[in-house]
Amino acid sequence: MQQQVPSISQTTEAKTSFWHDPDRLAVFYQALALAVVILVGYYLFTNTLTNLERQNIATGFGFFGKEAAFEIGESLISYSAADTYARALLAGVLNTLKVAVIGVILTVVLGTIVGIARLSSNWLVSRTAAVYTEVLQDIPVLLQLFFWYAVFYEILPSPRQAVNPFPGVFLSNRGMVVGVPEAHPVHIWMLTAFVAGCIVVWMLRRWARKRQEETGRIFPVFRTSVAVLPALPALAWVIGGAPTAMDVPELRGFNFVGGINFSPEFAALLLGLVLYTAAFVAEIVRAGIQSVSHGQTEAAMSLGLRPGKVLQLVILPQALRVIVPPLTSQMLNLTKNSSLAVAIGYPDFVSVANTTINQTGQAIEGIAMIMAVYLFFSLTTSAFMNWYNKKVKLVER
Amino acid sequence: MKRRTTVLTALFLAATMLVSADLFAGETLDAVKKKGFVSVGVNGSLFGFGKPDEKGHWEGLDVDTGRAVAAAVFGDAGKVKFIPLTAVQRFTALQSGEIDVLCRNATRTLTRDTQLGLNFATVNYYDGQTFMISKKLGVKSAGELDGATVCVLPGTTTEQNAADFFRSKKLNWKPVVIEQNAELAKAFFAGRCDCLTSDASQLAGIRAVAPNPADYIILPEVISKEPLAPTVRHGDDQWRDIVDYAVLAMINAEELGITSANVDEMLKSTDPVIQRFLGVTEGNGAALGLDEKFAYNIIKQVGNYGEVFERNVGINTPLGLERGLNALWTDGGLMYAPPFK
Numbered sequence: 167m168q169q170q171v172p173s174i175s176q177t178t179e180a181k182t183s184f185w186h187d188p189d190r191l192a193v194f195y196q197a198l199a200l201a202v203v204i205l206v207g208y209y210l211f212t213n214t215l216t217n218l219e220r221q222n223i224a225t226g227f228g229f230f231g232k233e234a235a236f237e238i239g240e241s242l243i244s245y246s247a248a249d250t251y252a253r254a255l256l257a258g259v260l261n262t263l264k265v266a267v268i269g270v271i272l273t274v275v276l277g278t279i280v281g282i283a284r285l286s287s288n289w290l291v292s293r294t295a296a297v298y299t300e301v302l303q304d305i306p307v308l309l310q311l312f313f314w315y316a317v318f319y320e321i322l323p324s325p326r327q328a329v330n331p332f333p334g335v336f337l338s339n340r341g342m343v344v345g346v347p348e349a350h351p352v353h354i355w356m357l358t359a360f361v362a363g364c365i366v367v368w369m370l371r372r373w374a375r376k377r378q379e380e381t382g383r384i385f386p387v388f389r390t391s392v393a394v395l396p397a398l399p400a401l402a403w404v405i406g407g408a409p410t411a412m413d414v415p416e417l418r419g420f421n422f423v424g425g426i427n428f429s430p431e432f433a434a435l436l437l438g439l440v441l442y443t444a445a446f447v448a449e450i451v452r453a454g455i456q457s458v459s460h461g462q463t464e465a466a467m468s469l470g471l472r473p474g475k476v477l478q479l480v481i482l483p484q485a486l487r488v489i490v491p492p493l494t495s496q497m498l499n500l501t502k503n504s505s506l507a508v509a510i511g512y513p514d515f516v517s518v519a520n521t522t523i524n525q526t527g528q529a530i531e532g533i534a535m536i537m538a539v540y541l542f543f544s545l546t547t548s549a550f551m552n553w554y555n556k557k558v559k560l561v562e563r
Numbered sequence: 564m565k566r567r568t569t570v571l572t573a574l575f576l577a578a579t580m581l582v583s584a585d586l587f588a589g590e591t592l593d594a595v596k597k598k599g600f601v602s603v604g605v606n607g608s609l610f611g612f613g614k615p616d617e618k619g620h621w622e623g624l625d626v627d628t629g630r631a632v633a634a635a636v637f638g639d640a641g642k643v644k645f646i647p648l649t650a651v652q653r654f655t656a657l658q659s660g661e662i663d664v665l666c667r668n669a670t671r672t673l674t675r676d677t678q679l680g681l682n683f684a685t686v687n688y689y690d691g692q693t694f695m696i697s698k699k700l701g702v703k704s705a706g707e708l709d710g711a712t713v714c715v716l717p718g719t720t721t722e723q724n725a726a727d728f729f730r731s732k733k734l735n736w737k738p739v740v741i742e743q744n745a746e747l748a749k750a751f752f753a754g755r756c757d758c759l760t761s762d763a764s765q766l767a768g769i770r771a772v773a774p775n776p777a778d779y780i781i782l783p784e785v786i787s788k789e790p791l792a793p794t795v796r797h798g799d800d801q802w803r804d805i806v807d808y809a810v811l812a813m814i815n816a817e818e819l820g821i822t823s824a825n826v827d828e829m830l831k832s833t834d835p836v837i838q839r840f841l842g843v844t845e846g847n848g849a850a851l852g853l854d855e856k857f858a859y860n861i862i863k864q865v866g867n868y869g870e871v872f873e874r875n876v877g878i879n880t881p882l883g884l885e886r887g888l889n890a891l892w893t894d895g896g897l898m899y900a901p902p903f904k
Contacts, residue, residue, distance in 0.1 A: 218680075220798065223658070223678065223679060223680040235723045235726055235727065236722045236723050236726050236738075237722075237725070237726045237729075237736070237737075237738045238738070239737055239738050239739055239740065240737075246730075247726035247727075247730055248730070312746070315750075316749075316753075319750055319753040319754065319755040320753050324754045339753065339754050339755050340712060340755075418710065419709060419710040419711075420700075420708075420709075420710045420711045420712065420757045421710055421711075421712060421737075421757075423710070430755065431739065508717065508740075508741075508742045509741070509742060509743065509746065510741065510746070511739045511740055511741040511747075511750065513740060517717060517740065517742075520651050520717060520742075521717050521722060521740075523651075524650070524651055524654070524717070524719075525674070525723065526674070526678070527654070527674070527675070527678045527679035527680070529655060529658070
């Protein structure tokens with residue numbers, strides 16, 4: 167909107183009329199557009215209220231505090247049918263967030279691997295990557311979700327005949343149940359130790375960079391980090407008395423009790439979204455890498471840098487400025503596509519909000535909430551990615 | 564289908580936002596006459612209630628209710644357009660004006676009656692929720708379902724009834740909520756859930772199309788009352804009366820012994836009650852703003868309630884449902900029509 171038009175009034179002394187002054191005209195048109203938007207908005211708002219009143223449809227967010235009285239299949243927070251609609255919706259938001267966050271991370275990793283594989287000089291590797299991207303991009307994501315969901319419930323046996331590939335792990339059409347260590351106070355300390363480890367690594371990295379700039383000596387930050395990060399939590403565990411009690415899943419009645427459960431709905435949704443979106447990310451990564459001229463690689467090699475360092479120091483920084491903006495939009499796509507969850511029974515936010523709308527009849531409030539939540543997710547993602555984009559942008563000296 | 568929900572909701576919002584305030588009241592009949600057919604929201608995939616057959620011909624109890632409304636308005640049961648809707652979409656479609664009447668096994672409840680901008684006509688099927696389960700699990704009653712995974716449709720009273728039932732019995736359970744009937748049934752038959760819960764009639768309909776119907780039993784406990792009724796928009800009393808009396812005409816005809824086969828004969832009857840009902844003596848049609856022969860047209864083209872019941876869900880259909888509560892009041896059921904006078 168804010169185009170930097172060189173102002174005529176600054177360059178010429180002669181007085182221009184209002185209608186010929188682009189600066190003032192721009193302000194005028196923007197004010198006009200804003201006024202129209204406000205007027206239309208006001209009309210829609212008041213008309214909506216009158217219509218709702220006439221149709222005898224209640225309005226407002228008063229239903230938030232009422233008992234939801236419906237159950238949600240899985241939730242990150244404790245939830246039961248006796249809780250309020252507000253809590254049910256929160257559980258839905260967290261379920262969406264869970265799929266989105268894990269999905270985005272896996273997508274970026276898989277997409278990058280496939281994108282690089284497509285440029286591999288190995289014929290088999292590059293062909294496989296090509297087939298993957300071409301096929302998965304072209305099948306509608308909803309069909310892929312149905313497919314993966316069917317794979318889980320059709321192929322896997324019932325809980326009573328569950329497959330037991332490793333001790334403490336059971337696979338059935340109810341999902342994957344995994345034994346986990348029984349809750350113990352030491353776990354909090356292990357987490358604290360891990361966070362402390364992260365801070366240590368971050369400081370080490372700063373120190374190593376400074377030292378390299380001053381003395382030219384390189385410190386093996388990566389190898390040190392790999393050693394430090396697991397070591398601190400392990401130490402905390404040993405000091406805490408090394409508890410080994412496990413919460414092992416056990417077949418009781420219809421299903422497994424204990425351990426943690428990854429439901430087929432979650433797995434199918436995650437798998438479907440990641441495989442689909444990663445195909446697009448792969449193309450973005452490939453385009454990004456190909457945008458860096460081959461001369462850059464040759465120049466870096468001739469300096470004596472090893473291939474890993476060439477990728478890390480020369481290719482990636484230049485490729486990233488091409489990759490990051492479209493990558494952001496793929497991350498948003500994945501988040502938004504997660505709303506297809508209701509088709510395969512994963513209780514995401516849209517699913518919970520739909521039930522809420524149906525039970526309370528508050529369609530306008532419900533849809534407004536859905537829009538607000540997705541808008542918030544989108545804006546946060548894009549704000550973070552813009553910050554990252556600025557950070558990886560080429561620093562011109 | 565996701566898109567359909569979104570489009571419908573957007574339509575509803577747009578309609579509520581843009582339509583001027585005086586459009587709906589009392590004008591559904593005029594609008595329907597002008598476009599030349601009745602738009603009826605139906606289930607679309609529920610055996611016995613609303614589903615197209617292999618040739619694309621719609622059939623079912625709810626479908627026939629829609630046809631009865633068309634017969635009442637136009638004298639032609641064929642002037643009707645069926646629009647398949649999911650449970651989540653149905654009320655929005657009605658509120659937004661995409662359909663004129665919803666005949667889609669919707670349960671009449673207080674909240675829906677008061678807060679959704681809806682009105683319910685006469686009940687066309689008295690139902691109750693129960694559970695269907697594989698015989699292999701050896702469960703005989705719903706009280707043994709502790710820890711079960713239960714497949715359930717979203718946006719229905721079913722979802723709440725199940726939650727209420729397990730809460731009152733202090734049993735653990737886990738719902739799997741899938742929007743489409745067909746996908747839900749597939750997940751259940753593949754063993755994703757231990758049991759499927761819905762209205763008894765729906766379970767019978769789903770079982771009828773199971774890969775192996777004999778493998779499944781419907782548990783005896785009925786955990787809720789589900790009076791299923793056609794639904795219209797709030798604020799148009801005339802249209803509501805028309806839908807109401809279209810259903811009541813079928814019930815009344817059965818009570819009077821009038822069927823699609825003998826209705827022409829009955830026109831010659833000297834019984835004043837029958838004469839009034841079939842429009843030989845005028846007055847009823849005009850009161851509703853319809854043709855005097857509206858009841859005659861319904862019975863001639865669609866049949867009386869008993870015929871419609873037996874044809875779609877009765878004992879000789881794959882659903883094999885008894886009349887039960889849906890018998891006439893004279894036979895100990897709940898079907899009762901006020902006098903047509």
